Amino acid sequence: MAAMEIGAPGSSLHGMTGREPTFAFSTEDAAAASKFDLPVDSEHKAKSIRLFSFANPHMRTFHLSWISFFTCFVSTFAAAPLVPIIRDNLNLTKADIGNAGVASVSGSIFSRLAMGAVCDLLGPRYGCAFLIMLAAPTVFCMSLIDNAAGYIAVRFLIGFSLATFVSCQYWMSTMFNSKIIGTVNGLAAGWGNMGGGATQLIMPLVYDVIRKCGATPFTAWRLAYFVPGSLHILMGVLVLTLGQDLPDGNLRTLQKKGDANKDKFSKVMWYAVTNYRTWIFVLLYGYCMGVELTTDNVIAEYYYDHFDLDLRVAGIIAACFGMANIVARPLGGILSDVGARYWGMRARLWNIWILQTAGGAFCLWLGRASTLPTSITAMVLFSFCVQAACGAIFGVTPFVSRRSLGIISGMTGAGGNFGAGLTQLLFFTSSKYSTGTGLEYMGIMIIACTLPVVLVHFPQWGSMLFPANAGADEERYYSSEWSEEEKSKGLHSASLKFAENSRSERGRRNVIEAAAAATPPNNTPEHV
Amino acid sequence: MARQGGPVSLSLLLVVLLLGACLPAPAAAGVLLSTLPKALAVTASPKPGQLLHSGVDKLTVTWSLNTTEPAGADAAYKNVNVKLCYALVSQKDRGWRKSNDDLKKDKACQFKVTQQAYAAGARGSFEYNVARDVPTASYYVRAYALDASGTQVAYGQTGPAAAFDVVGITGIHTSIKVAAGVFSAFSVAALAFFFVIENRKKNK
Numbered sequence: 109m110a111a112m113e114i115g116a117p118g119s120s121l122h123g124m125t126g127r128e129p130t131f132a133f134s135t136e137d138a139a140a141a142s143k144f145d146l147p148v149d150s151e152h153k154a155k156s157i158r159l160f161s162f163a164n165p166h167m168r169t170f171h172l173s174w175i176s177f178f179t180c181f182v183s184t185f186a187a188a189p190l191v192p193i194i195r196d197n198l199n200l201t202k203a204d205i206g207n208a209g210v211a212s213v214s215g216s217i218f219s220r221l222a223m224g225a226v227c228d229l230l231g232p233r234y235g236c237a238f239l240i241m242l243a244a245p246t247v248f249c250m251s252l253i254d255n256a257a258g259y260i261a262v263r264f265l266i267g268f269s270l271a272t273f274v275s276c277q278y279w280m281s282t283m284f285n286s287k288i289i290g291t292v293n294g295l296a297a298g299w300g301n302m303g304g305g306a307t308q309l310i311m312p313l314v315y316d317v318i319r320k321c322g323a324t325p326f327t328a329w330r331l332a333y334f335v336p337g338s339l340h341i342l343m344g345v346l347v348l349t350l351g352q353d354l355p356d357g358n359l360r361t362l363q364k365k366g367d368a369n370k371d372k373f374s375k376v377m378w379y380a381v382t383n384y385r386t387w388i389f390v391l392l393y394g395y396c397m398g399v400e401l402t403t404d405n406v407i408a409e410y411y412y413d414h415f416d417l418d419l420r421v422a423g424i425i426a427a428c429f430g431m432a433n434i435v436a437r438p439l440g441g442i443l444s445d446v447g448a449r450y451w452g453m454r455a456r457l458w459n460i461w462i463l464q465t466a467g468g469a470f471c472l473w474l475g476r477a478s479t480l481p482t483s484i485t486a487m488v489l490f491s492f493c494v495q496a497a498c499g500a501i502f503g504v505t506p507f508v509s510r511r512s513l514g515i516i517s518g519m520t521g522a523g524g525n526f527g528a529g530l531t532q533l534l535f536f537t538s539s540k541y542s543t544g545t546g547l548e549y550m551g552i553m554i555i556a557c558t559l560p561v562v563l564v565h566f567p568q569w570g571s572m573l574f575p576a577n578a579g580a581d582e583e584r585y586y587s588s589e590w591s592e593e594e595k596s597k598g599l600h601s602a603s604l605k606f607a608e609n610s611r612s613e614r615g616r617r618n619v620i621e622a623a624a625a626a627t628p629p630n631n632t633p634e635h636v
Numbered sequence: 637m638a639r640q641g642g643p644v645s646l647s648l649l650l651v652v653l654l655l656g657a658c659l660p661a662p663a664a665a666g667v668l669l670s671t672l673p674k675a676l677a678v679t680a681s682p683k684p685g686q687l688l689h690s691g692v693d694k695l696t697v698t699w700s701l702n703t704t705e706p707a708g709a710d711a712a713y714k715n716v717n718v719k720l721c722y723a724l725v726s727q728k729d730r731g732w733r734k735s736n737d738d739l740k741k742d743k744a745c746q747f748k749v750t751q752q753a754y755a756a757g758a759r760g761s762f763e764y765n766v767a768r769d770v771p772t773a774s775y776y777v778r779a780y781a782l783d784a785s786g787t788q789v790a791y792g793q794t795g796p797a798a799a800f801d802v803v804g805i806t807g808i809h810t811s812i813k814v815a816a817g818v819f820s821a822f823s824v825a826a827l828a829f830f831f832v833i834e835n836r837k838k839n840k
Contacts, residue, residue: 192732195730195732196771196804197771197804197806197807199771199772199773201728201729201730202729202730202731203729234831237827237830238827241823241824241826241827242823242824242827244819244820244823245819245820245823245824248815248816248817248819248820249816249820251808251812251816252808252812252813252816254806254808324768324769324805324807325769325807326768326769326771326804326805326806326807327807327808327809327812328807329807330807330808330812331812334815334816334819337819338819340823341819341822341823341826344823344826344827345826348826348827348830349830358834413731413732539729539731542731
């Protein structure tokens with residue numbers, strides 16, 4: 109966000125909240141500085157991030173949070189690399205396997221929407237712990253099923269745990285300042301999503317070890333499921349004992365203070381749903397995150413069957429897909445930010461289109477590849493592009509709305525799961541075409557469903573093909589979400605502040621205009 | 637981080653390409669089943685539709701030169717390789733069990749019953765304990781006659797038409813059930829414990 113230039117109107121009062129101490133020295137800030145490991149703002153949220161620290165409370169929260177999310181990804185996709193064994197044990201057909209894949213990603217569409225409310229009521233720490241510890245019995249149930257219906261049902265129930273995404277992002281926003289929250293959330297989301305790749309390595313390895321100890325294949329995979337289940341319990345206990353809701357302690361502090369005006373849910377929902385950009389991003393995210401989840405479910409089996417590879421080798425290759433998240437998703441966000449510095453929001457939109465369309469092209473190549481080296485190359489390039497596109501999309505969603513940011517993020521996230529379920533149902537459930545053909549069609553669908561990003565137009569910043577409307581500004585866009593009555597009560601002040609900060613989305617044009625404004629001729633400066 | 641992103645992704649790509657280069661090249665096409673003479677007469681002890689339990693039941697396979705073949709046609713047969721093949725009903729909707737004329741790509745015959753020396757002119761037999769990793773499905777038996785180099789030169793089968801059923805093990809032991817129950821109960825109890833304790837502290 110651009111800093112205010114000295115001398116610009118209103119700059120002397122910028123950032124004042126009326127809660128500043130009136131003494132010349134700040135006793136509270138000095139105390140805060142000594143208590144926390146990282147520099148903090150007035151709400152004690154960290155202003156920077158130090159990745160290799162576990163200091164309480166900010167970095168400890170970061171690590172507890174992303175590892176919990178990672179664990180849920182591991183257990184949701186734990187079946188995928190073991191499907192060649194499970195399909196024989198349970199006598200599954202291709203339709204059963206496809207339906208189970210759809211079920212595994214559908215549950216969290218609803219649980220993610222509910223999780224927001226749970227975090228509001230109980231706090232993110234309990235939200236995360238409740239979900240992860242109540243999902244543990246479902247993971248253990250997987251060891252006890254013996255038919256297709258049970259398989260589908262249990263994968264559906266385990267999929268609910270993906271709502272830890274919401275608790276993870278919510279918890280980060282209580283601990284980290286809004287200036288770095290984008291980077292922090294991108295890192296946490298990317299590293300959590302990596303669980304979908306790590307599981308393709310972990311599960312075949314554990315299965316192999318158990319087999320070497322003498323178990324038959326049909327028992328070994330069931331025992332292997334105790335690993336993700338135990339991880340759930342471990343992380344749940346760690347979150348409850350080591351975590352805290354807020355930098356200063358737990359939720360009861362916040363509840364006693366009485367938080368700022370709570371907005372009306374129906375209004376927030378209305379402004380999210382009536383903004384056409386929300387729906388375009390829901391579709392787009394469905395074809396980057398959704399495609400990523402689908403591929404996590406089918407890729408190991410594809411390599412096992414199509415290239416006759418050993419279970420462990422197929423798992424290693426499949427893992428390369430999900431593990432690319434460690435750099436690919438944050439990179440997408442960084443490319444978005446770097447582009448925005450020069451060309452503003454238009455660069456962010458082009459970034460999404462380029463990355464996601466390239467991802468679709470590589471997916472098409474992957475479906476067509478007949479030799480192993482080309483297939484792996486196509487898969488790695490596909491993973492980078494599609495995961496970077498996910499990061500790029502969440503670089504734009506904070507600007508779609510200020511009032512309904514939470515709901516829009518939630519809907520976009522749910523769109524990802526919906527896209528995953530739909531794609532699996534369309535291309536990977538019927539015996540009419542092979543998995544390779546399914547991947548080809550998926551690639552074509554990605555390219556087609558990315559085109560709507562061309563339609564996203566911000567009056568104050570423009571769109572991919574058109575520049576900004578003359579005379580439009582950020583304040584008007586963000587204030588349009590409030591009625592005249594609400595504006596007269598001053599409820600939209602946070603939106604106005606955000607509008608001011610978002611002027612950086614004009615790119616270089618903002619720098620030029622600001623420079624022109626800062627040196628008007630024949631004017632004495634505001635401060636003398 | 638943008639500076640580190642470039643070299644990191646480049647090195648990842650390099651690793652992938654190296655991995656790809658080290659992987660085995662695709663093998664040449666194998667023998668085609670349609671070119672092989674059906675020179676062996678194979679029988680299996682289970683009647684069509686009979687149920688066998690893996691790990692418990694046995695089946696006996698016998699093979700001999702088909703009476704339609706001239707005597708001495710089996711001079712080249714050195715070994716016989718007997719396999720358990722999925723019947724068509726178990727291949728439906730399961731592309732990973734599809735039969736293929738090219739024997740290198742065929743996936744229908746995945747379980748080895750036996751491989752042993754072939755005695756020319758005599759009737760060979762083998763008693764097979766249905767292995768514990770044979771899954772629930774319908775099967776028939778196929779025997780390949782191999783020459784000295786190990787290539788298939790003839791075959792015989794109890795035919796895809798007549799198939800018997802095998803009931804595979806579930807793999808679930810009582811100990812797994814108990815362990816799953818204990819772990820699940822612990823998880824729920826631990827959560828309840830922490831919640832109650834913290835609520836008590838809050839109310840104090």
